[in-house]
Each structure stands twice: as C-alpha cells, then as structure tokens.
Amino acid sequence: MAFDALPIPKGNRVAILTNAGGPGIIIADACESAGLEVVELAPETQAALRKVLAAEASVRNPVDMIASATPETYRIALGLVLDDDRVDAAIAAFVPPLGVRQQDVAESIVTASSEHREKPILAVLMGREGLPQGRAELNEAGLPAYIFPESAARALAAMHRYRCWLARPEGEFATFDVDRAQVRHIIEKARAAGEEHLAIQDAVALLSAYGVPTAGVRHATTADEAATAAVELGLPAVLKILSQDVVHKSDVGGVAVDLRSDDEVREAFARITDSVRAQLPDARIDGVLVQPYVKGGRETIVGVTTDPSFGPVLMFGLGGIYVEALRDVTFRVHPVSDVDAQEMVREIRGHSMLQGIRGEPPSDIGVIVETIQRISQLVGENPEILELDINPFVVFEEGAMAVDARVRIDLEDHGRTP
Ligand code: ADP
Ligand code: MG
Numbered sequence: 001m002a003f004d005a006l007p008i009p010k011g012n013r014v015a016i017l018t019n020a021g022g023p024g025i026i027i028a029d030a031c032e033s034a035g036l037e038v039v040e041l042a043p044e045t046q047a048a049l050r051k052v053l054a055a056e057a058s059v060r061n062p063v064d065m066i067a068s069a070t071p072e073t074y075r076i077a078l079g080l081v082l083d084d085d086r087v088d089a090a091i092a093a094f095v096p097p098l099g100v101r102q103q104d105v106a107e108s109i110v111t112a113s114s115e116h117r118e119k120p121i122l123a124v125l126m127g128r129e130g131l132p133q134g135r136a137e138l139n140e141a142g143l144p145a146y147i148f149p150e151s152a153a154r155a156l157a158a159m160h161r162y163r164c165w166l167a168r169p170e171g172e173f174a175t176f177d178v179d180r181a182q183v184r185h186i187i188e189k190a191r192a193a194g195e196e197h198l199a200i201q202d203a204v205a206l207l208s209a210y211g212v213p214t215a216g217v218r219h220a221t222t223a224d225e226a227a228t229a230a231v232e233l234g235l236p237a238v239l240k241i242l243s244q245d246v247v248h249k250s251d252v253g254g255v256a257v258d259l260r261s262d263d264e265v266r267e268a269f270a271r272i273t274d275s276v277r278a279q280l281p282d283a284r285i286d287g288v289l290v291q292p293y294v295k296g297g298r299e300t301i302v303g304v305t306t307d308p309s310f311g312p313v314l315m316f317g318l319g320g321i322y323v324e325a326l327r328d329v330t331f332r333v334h335p336v337s338d339v340d341a342q343e344m345v346r347e348i349r350g351h352s353m354l355q356g357i358r359g360e361p362p363s364d365i366g367v368i369v370e371t372i373q374r375i376s377q378l379v380g381e382n383p384e385i386l387e388l389d390i391n392p393f394v395v396f397e398e399g400a401m402a403v404d405a406r407v408r409i410d411l412e413d414h415g416r417t418p
Helices: 021-033 043-052 071-083 102-115 135-140 149-167 180-192 200-209 223-233 262-279 321-326 338-347 351-355 365-381
Strands: 013-018 089-094 121-125 218-220 237-241 255-259 288-292 298-307 311-318 329-333 385-395 400-402 405-409
Touching: 013 021, 013 071, 021 089, 021 149, 043 071, 071 089, 071 102, 089 102, 089 149, 102 121, 102 135, 121 135, 121 149, 180 200, 180 365, 180 405, 200 405, 218 223, 223 237, 223 262, 223 288, 237 262, 255 262, 262 288, 298 351, 298 365, 311 321, 311 338, 311 365, 329 338, 338 351, 338 365, 351 365, 365 385, 365 400
Parallel strands: 013 089, 089 121
Antiparallel strands: 218 288, 237 255, 237 288, 298 311, 298 385, 311 329, 385 400, 385 405
C-alpha cells in the first residue's frame, strides 16, 4: 500500500503523531528498530505545536496530542511536522476515544496529505471493532492505513531502504584476462565422457585458468608416489582420496592433513584408502591427491548455485564447519559487480572475523572480492557450470588459496554451447 500510494521519503527521519501515549511509544520503538530515526523536531515546530495543542500534550517526538485531539488538530499538527525540514515522513496514529469519529480523523489525514504531497504520511488506526473505522476513507484517497504500529514502521523502513538501494552505485562489472580456452577444453572433455562432476584436478585447473589462487596438486596412485610428490611439493602435506564416488571426502576418512614426513605420507595413504574402502566398498578409487598443507588463514566458501528462475547465483560465506553449523552465507544473482562483491563480504555475520578480531590478523578482503568477481565471469562465460563450491577458500592476511573445489556441469545441450 505504501509503495503504491506514497512518495518515497528522502531520508529516514520520522515524526510520530498520536492521541495516546502507548501507541506513540510502540511506533517509536518499531521505527528505531527498523532503522528509522525518531528525530528531534525543530524548536520552531515544537513552539508552533505548543500553540495549537492542549497544555498536557507533549510536543516532542512522538507528539502526543492526548485524547482531546480533534480531526482539525490532526490536520494542523501534521502540517506543522511535515513543514519541518528535519522530518522526511510522518506516522499518524489514532486510538478512538469517545466523541471523535475515526472517519473524520481519516479525512483530516487525507487533507494534510494533499497539502504535503512530497512527504509520505502513514496512518495507524486502531479500530474498536476489529477493522479500523476510517480505513475506507484513507484507502479511497490512496493512503495506506495500518492496524498495527509495527506494520507502518516496517513499510516506511522498506521505502527508506528502497531509496538507499536506488542511490547506491551499481558498480563495475570487471572482465579479467583469463584462459577461457582451457576451461572450454575441461568442460567439453567432461561432457564427452558424460561426467557431471569434474575430477578435482580439473576443478582446480578450471579455477586456476580464471585466476583464482589454488593450492598445487599432484596425483599419486601408490604410497611411494604420494611420498615423492609430497616431498617435491614441500612438507607438510595433505592427502585426499580421489574418487568420483566420494562427494564429501572427510566424511569417509578420506582426508589426512599436516603430514610431516615421507613416512607419515605413506602411512596416511594406506589409512585413508582403507577407510574409504571400509565405508564405501563399491567406490572406485583413483589413488590420492597430494597437496601442500596450508597453515593458518580463515576458511571461507565461494560458490555458485543455479536457481530455476534467476539462473546462476553467487554465494560467499564463512567456510568449513561454519557453513554447515551457522549457514553464515550470502547470495547475489549473477552478474556480480565490484560493489556487490564488497557488500557480500560485508554483510555476512562473521564479517568481523575477517576484519581481525581480538588481536587476530585481518583477512585479505581484496582477494575475496576479486575472486567472487572472477567466479562471476567464469559462470557467465561458461553457462554449463551449474554448481561450483570452493570450500574451503583459505584467506590469509595476504592472498588466499582454494584447497578444495567441486564443480557440477550440465550434461544436456540446450543449444547454448558457445
Ligand atoms: P571435503 O570437503 O571433501 O571433506 P576438503 O578437501 O575440503 O574435503 O578437506 C576437508 C578439510 O580439511 C577442509 O575443510 C580443511 O579444513 C582441511 N584441509 C583440506 N585441504 C587442506 C590443505 N591443503 N591445507 C590445510 N587444510 C586442509
Ligand atoms: Mg571441502
């Protein structure tokens, strides 16, 4: 109703008018918690109100005109607060006392509104018989009327948010210099083989081709090969089971971290392959993946899902156990601008953890923002990517590293293959 009928307020400063203290306070609280400011009225406005209101009335915001307020009082007082430069919008509340017809107050609000078309007035009418009397008059004039104070505050706050959203810069859509041919090759190869999920090495190579920092990986099929690869990559190392039948590797004991010697690597090779075989006897195991062990840093998640209506949707949040336990993630419809990406990082609850808290170093927010934009470009240029998960994307004080990646592609051809 509010969006349909009213001008969008120029700011969040609201004046509240009421003929009873209780609703005034409820509205003030609702406004404050919705991000609106119950502003102090200009001294001239307060003086002018003092002249027209009863001696017992309060001329400070919320303006309590007390039960003797007449329809005419509403019209005059609304005019005074709306003329105040400090006020962007007004909420007029009315509780029916004896002797004043709510319908007449409604008419006065309509008149005040027609005299102040540039600022919105929202009415809160508390009805005697369930429905507020006077609503019809307001609605006919195109003015919203609410039964509950909180509804009016919420509606006004939504209008204010909309104004802020309109005013915010749209940002730039970056185009990075990437190796698209490499990604086309990886995707075509997987499609030809009928592989919906990319092998992890391919997922890592795909990220790397779009400039996402990734941990080096090696493939090993025996314990000795794994030990040699680990030493070459540099100890300590991590081993991960390599199997197209395993989605969550650590759930089946398929990940061993912080391996400090070639012997530990050999032993871990046997341990994780045995564990996976015990838990998933039919899984095809293609050996292991060897990675350097990444120390420190903050685990985040950067991902993509495909929404049936909106198409690709970018996701960012705290990764690892946080994403499962707290679901502290945020989403944006593709394509994502630099401003969107910055907002995504800012709006998760764990943002303060990324800023560095209690003496912990801050995380490199710049590399996160850039990576989100690179992933946005990746899915824009390669529409077969239906899902993508970098979890964890480990972020350091400087730089970051994708240590695990999952990519699901569309095997059907919708005639859109570039
Ligand atoms: P999955 O998600 O399939 O269980 P991951 O590769 O994400 O497998 O590994 C599980 C967890 O092990 C990660 O969330 C991370 O905490 C840790 N981990 C994985 N790879 C590394 C690495 N290279 N360095 C440090 N920790 C790692
Ligand atoms: Mg993972």
